[in-house]
Amino acid sequence: MPYYVTSLDDLLSVAGSSSFEGGQVSGVVPNLIGNNAVSEALNMTITPSGNFQSRLGIETMSTRVSTAASNVQGMFYFDTPTEERLLVATNGTLYRSTGSNTFATTNGTHNTTAVQVEFAQLNNKAFYVDGVSELHYTDGASSSRQGGSLSSLVTFSSRGTGYASAPTVTIGTPNLTYGVQATGTASITGGSVSSVTITNAGSGYTSAPTITFSTGSGGSLATATLQLAGLAPSALRLVKSFTNRLFAVGSGTNRNTLYASDLLDPEVFKATSSIIVGGDDGEDIVALEPYYGFQVLVFKPTKIYLVTADPAASTAAGWTVETISNRIGCVAGRSVAFVNKDVYFLSNDGIRSVSRSLADDFSVVGIPVSEGVKDIIARINRNFLSTANAVFHDNRYLLAVPLDSATTPSHILVYNAIFNAFEGLWEIAAARMVETNFSSGFTTNGIKLAFGSPTGQVGHYLGYKNADGASIDNDTDFKDHGTSYTSRVFSKSYDFDDKLSLKAGSHAEVEFYFSGSTAATVSMRRDTDGNDVILETPLDTTSPGGLTLPFTLPATLSSQTVKRWANSLRGYGKWRNMRIKVEAPSRKLSVRSILVAANPDTIELET
Numbered sequence: 001m002p003y004y005v006t007s008l009d010d011l012l013s014v015a016g017s018s019s020f021e022g023g024q025v026s027g028v029v030p031n032l033i034g035n036n037a038v039s040e041a042l043n044m045t046i047t048p049s050g051n052f053q054s055r056l057g058i059e060t061m062s063t064r065v066s067t068a069a070s071n072v073q074g075m076f077y078f079d080t081p082t083e084e085r086l087l088v089a090t091n092g093t094l095y096r097s098t099g100s101n102t103f104a105t106t107n108g109t110h111n112t113t114a115v116q117v118e119f120a121q122l123n124n125k126a127f128y129v130d131g132v133s134e135l136h137y138t139d140g141a142s143s144s145r146q147g148g149s150l151s152s153l154v155t156f157s158s159r160g161t162g163y164a165s166a167p168t169v170t171i172g173t174p175n176l177t178y179g180v181q182a183t184g185t186a187s188i189t190g191g192s193v194s195s196v197t198i199t200n201a202g203s204g205y206t207s208a209p210t211i212t213f214s215t216g217s218g219g220s221l222a223t224a225t226l227q228l229a230g231l232a233p234s235a236l237r238l239v240k241s242f243t244n245r246l247f248a249v250g251s252g253t254n255r256n257t258l259y260a261s262d263l264l265d266p267e268v269f270k271a272t273s274s275i276i277v278g279g280d281d282g283e284d285i286v287a288l289e290p291y292y293g294f295q296v297l298v299f300k301p302t303k304i305y306l307v308t309a310d311p312a313a314s315t316a317a318g319w320t321v322e323t324i325s326n327r328i329g330c331v332a333g334r335s336v337a338f339v340n341k342d343v344y345f346l347s348n349d350g351i352r353s354v355s356r357s358l359a360d361d362f363s364v365v366g367i368p369v370s371e372g373v374k375d376i377i378a379r380i381n382r383n384f385l386s387t388a389n390a391v392f393h394d395n396r397y398l399l400a401v402p403l404d405s406a407t408t409p410s411h412i413l414v415y416n417a418i419f420n421a422f423e424g425l426w427e428i429a430a431a432r433m434v435e436t437n438f439s440s441g442f443t444t445n446g447i448k449l450a451f452g453s454p455t456g457q458v459g460h461y462l463g464y465k466n467a468d469g470a471s472i473d474n475d476t477d478f479k480d481h482g483t484s485y486t487s488r489v490f491s492k493s494y495d496f497d498d499k500l501s502l503k504a505g506s507h508a509e510v511e512f513y514f515s516g517s518t519a520a521t522v523s524m525r526r527d528t529d530g531n532d533v534i535l536e537t538p539l540d541t542t543s544p545g546g547l548t549l550p551f552t553l554p555a556t557l558s559s560q561t562v563k564r565w566a567n568s569l570r571g572y573g574k575w576r577n578m579r580i581k582v583e584a585p586s587r588k589l590s591v592r593s594i595l596v597a598a599n600p601d602t603i604e605l606e607t
Contacts, residue, residue: 015494016595019050023421027374031493040490041424053590054487056462058480064456066091072452074117075432080124083140089117108143120241131237147176148231149201149267159192162219172209179204193222230270242290255284272315286333299330325365334389350377379403391433393449400430408454474516474588484586494596495577503598505569512563513592515541517584526575
């Protein structure tokens with residue numbers, strides 16, 4: 001905006017950003033970004049009022065769950081009427097939280113340190129798969145392999161003779177310690193066993209047990225064999241709990257097979273309750289996501305299917321499979337997450353969503369929402385896409401990705417679903433993320449976000465705190481596991497709606513609001529600069545914010561929460577556009593606005 005200055009007989013133009021609800025837009029030229037957006041944000045969040053503010057830190061649950069300090073391969077919050085546990089799979093062992101900062105083993109194991117471990121909860125048990133082993137579960141205290149139960153089919157090799165009354169039926173004991181021994185009764189016709197009724201199908205069988213009949217009154221004994229109702233397939237690698245069933249996907253030759261257990265019975269996976277999705281098209285199923293009704297989204301790298309698995313259908317032959325897209329799919333299975341009413345995922349060209357039209361019950365794949373940060377998408381290490389993972393928490397879609405040469409997630413790309421804008425990158429190495437909801441055991445209980453790192457660290461994000469509250473600590477609450485991190489905002493390029501004229505700088509101003517950093521740096525970068533030009537450092541951004549108890553009455557309440565920093569730009573050379581960077585190495589940084597003023601040199605342009 002130009003202002004005519006009589007004393008100078010010249011125009012003073014002012015440009016700036018009075019809010020930042022547009023988030024980070026780094027995939028385009030900086031001077032084409034809107035005034036409410038920035039070219040870079042690091043470890044920042046957008047406040048409800050549109051300020052950019054340092055994200056809160058991570059409080060430690062464990063600095064090393066496993067003694068080997070190895071990668072967290074899986075994490076799950078397990079909640080039953082009697083158990084509240086954070087389960088962590090690392091270094092081939094399944095651990096459980098036993099307090100706010102302690103973990104113990106469940107004696108459960110999983111294959112190697114390279115696999116990913118997936119979880120699902122059903123019937124007060126947490127089931128887990130690793131793509132190699134059998135289906136296992138934990139009750140929150142110990143772990144066991146999941147066994148099977150008996151079918152009603154009894155095959156007789158001999159029905160025996162000479163039975164005056166029905167013989168006693170004895171069925172062998174289960175293979176697994178948690179199991180319940182099956183029982184049955186026999187009926188006779190003409191002195192021979194005519195049938196056996198399984199009165200209790202039992203549990204915990206990994207192979208068909210023996211069946212024996214008591215001695216009759218002379219003649220010969222009956223002999224028969226039993227079958228399991230349907231043991232869970234081995235080497236399952238994906239598992240979800242949905243509509244009171246477990247849904248799972250196999251490995252190897254079964255990489256495109258979707259399995260379902262019986263209702264409320266993970267002991268039974270019938271052969272008739274499985275379907276090959278999309279055929280063997282050369283692609284593996286990479287993700288399952290329960291959708292609406294009885295629908296399950298099935299993702300492949302370049303395809304998306306919608307499977308309607310109505311439990312009223314007696315077999316999978318009654319399921320329906322629709323193709324949502326035959327050219328767009330998901331390249332990182334753990335990036336799939338429900339974001340409000342849509343399902344977000346990482347595709348080959350960025351973050352996309354599957355949206356459902358309530359009017360006609362039709363689902364469609366949307367355009368990439370990540371075009372504004374396509375430069376970050378391009379930095380993802382494609383050789384390690386499988387390590388990417390996501391969660392929806394506090395109205396944010398958080399996507400942990402390995403950037404540049406990283407082989408495990410090194411940063412989190414944050415999308416704010418309220419402002420429909422990216423908050424930039426968080427420097428958090430999140431091998432896994434999961435929401436918890438402990439009702440006790442912590443100073444503050446309730447919904448929190450847990451992070452598990454590639455080095456075995458586990459902690460809770462402090463985002464459940466009010467960053468502007470009186471109890472917030474501007475130092476300790478802005479540290480990850482006790483270590484400070486840098487917060488940064490790099491503005492758009494301000495050209496004062498004049499891309500041609502050179503400008504003589506007048507001054508720059510940054511407004512801080514409830515900020516707590518005492519060592520910030522403000523710098524500028526003009527189109528003529530190869531590096532940042534420091535305007536001031538260190539800068540104390542704090543300002544008085546009110547009274548702190550205890551205080552002596554009478555006292556005067558202070559409403560001053562704003563601090564404005566300004567600096568002259570008159571001593572610097574001319575430029576066409578320039579950016580302002582505000583950075584703090586520690587503590588809370590909160591920026592409300594940035595303003596730059598300059599005099600366009602239109603006379604020089606005319607010459």
